[in-house]
Amino acid sequence: MKNRPPPAHARDTHDIVTVRTPRLARTGRLALVLLVAGGALNYVDRATLAVANPLIRHDLGVSVAGMGALLSAFLWAYALAQLPAGLLVDRLGPRRVLSAGLAIWSLAQCLGGLVTGFGAMFATRLLLGAGESPQSPASARVVRDWFAVPARGTATGIWNSASTLGSAISVPLLTVLMLSFGWRWMFGIMGVVGLVFAGLFWLLHRDPADIALTEGERAYLRDDVNAVGRGPVSLREWRRLFAFRTTWGMMAGFFGCIYVLWIYNAWLPGYLEMDRHMSIARTGWIAAIPFLFGIAGSLCGGRLVDMLVRHGVSPVGSRKYPMIVALLGTAGATILAAEVASNAVAVGCISVAMFLLYVCTATAWAMAPVAAPGRCTASIGAMQNCGGYIGGAFAPVVTGLLGQATGSFRTALWAGAGVAILAALAYGLLIGDPIDEAALARETPTRARTGDDKAAWNPGVPARESS
Structure with a gap:
């Protein structure tokens, strides 16, 4: 019998082996290590004000109500900065945006050790919140970029554990630094550590666009064929x-x-x-x-x-x-x-x-x-x-x-x-x-009609x- 040509969809994927290559495994593991380290640093840095609360209130003359405003300033800045941060991560990539975020929030920590009044400290807390905002959206995107669907839950659980890890180590670590060097140096030391880590993240992490992936590697990571060829x-x-x-x-x-x-x-x-x-x-x-x-x-x-x-x-x-x-x-x-x-x-x-x-x-x-x-x-x-x-x-x-x-x-x-x-x-x-690509591109909502014509x-x- 004469051999028939394979169907079109089979010809499109012929000879493409969709497996997790050693390069993908190494890149994913390194990404998780960096995300856990950055996430833990994120939560340690946001705890500096809480740990130094009594000393800062005494040195800067801040009331209890004023300290509450300082603590909430970070949370509001962090929440509202999420929206532009997520868009920037999807458009520019996690490597650029998270490296910049690390540098910004670490600079805010350094400045926090230099302030002399309530207004300046309030400003550093806003800057800290804005700088930390890309951490979680970028982490989610990194997992999407480097892990296939069946492994994304475990990878997400690993980087997400950094938040509670950072919370658990923040009080003893920061207390030791504060008692040894003072609260101003505590801020400064953490800021310098963050700036160093920002450089390391930039040097070590890669987005998929930075690496010439094979067709098999791209096929392994791909879960949405409708998005192929679409831009950011x-x-x-x-x-x-x-x-x-x-x-x-x-x-x-x-x-x-x-x-x-x-x-x-x-x-x-x-x-x-x-x-x-x-x-x-x-x-x-x-x-x-x-x-x-x-x-x-x-x-x-x-x-x-x-x-x-x-x-x-x-x-x-x-x-x-x-x-x-x-x-x-x-x-x-x-x-x-x-x-x-x-x-x-x-x-x-x-x-x-x-x-x-x-x-x-x-x-x-x-x-x-x-x-x-x-x-x-x-x-x-x-x-x-x-x-x-x-x-x-x-x-x-x-x-x-x-x-x-x-x-x-x-x-x-x-x-x-x-x-x-x-x-x-x-x-x-x-x-x-x-939400799929077709629904995202649609200009008007799709409605399903029932027997009585209600939407x-x-x-x-x-x-x-x-x-």
Whole structure:
């Protein structure tokens, strides 16, 4: 019998071996090492003001209310700078944008050691927030660039664990530096370390455009054939991401996740001292325990995502379902922490909540590369993080006000549990199909008609017509 030519799609991929080559493996491992180191440095640097709080208030004459404004300045700058940061990462690449971000936030740290008044310190905190804003969107994009879909959850869990690792080591490390050299030198030393690391990241990390990848390597990493040949995300496409229910679901859900996380980040030592009557010395050690559980939660969340994908769960579903379960579990653990009489049980409940919260953050960041076209990964991740850190900015203030009004943290913890439940509902009701290239390019929303001719919105397409 005469041999027939292979079909067109087979000829297109003939002789292309889509496997993870040693070069891809080395590049991915190095990228993760750099992301973990940069992420830990990110969280250590943002803790400098909190650690030096009493000394700075004394030396600069800042009131308690003024210190609250300084602490919140970082969070608001960080949240709002997410939007341009994500767009820049997708257009210019993680190597350029994250290197620049590292340099900017490290310069802010150096300047923080030189300030002589409230206004100057406020400005350095704004600069610190803006400089740190590319870290997470760039990390999500790096994972999208160098890892195939079945491995992205684990890779995301690894880089996401840097946040709780940095939080766990920040207090002892910064306290040693402050007591040894003073708070001004503490700022300066951390700033110099950051500037050195910015140079190392620029020298060692590479974006896919910097390397002549083979067709097999590109095919292995590619998960969206519709995006082949398209350029970086445009400003119009970036704006259009806001027209999708999935985007708003990611933002609303992450708002709740980071809100509860920042209740514990900002007030855990105070809660243990004031409500649980622990000594300051004991609190310093006890408060570190939940953060260790957070590291485990991040790693487990990433592995869970990949396991679900391997068992046939859709990429979006493998992220969405763990986030919902983790937030509901967080709500239950937080309520128990508020109600139990035993200090040991309360700390255990908070540790469970922290574990689940970091399961949620890892799976939420693993959502960014699969919720939208790959060239929009940093953009939609940054939108998610913007929503999250608006919640983070509110959490310390609301918690403090409720604590002051009621004389305990019980009401604040119940409020946090309620926010977690609402966030789980947002994930469940708003996130649907991933946003594809066709929907992103469409000028008007697609509607499905039922028997009575009423429009039913597809969660994966815009919820309203873009302007």
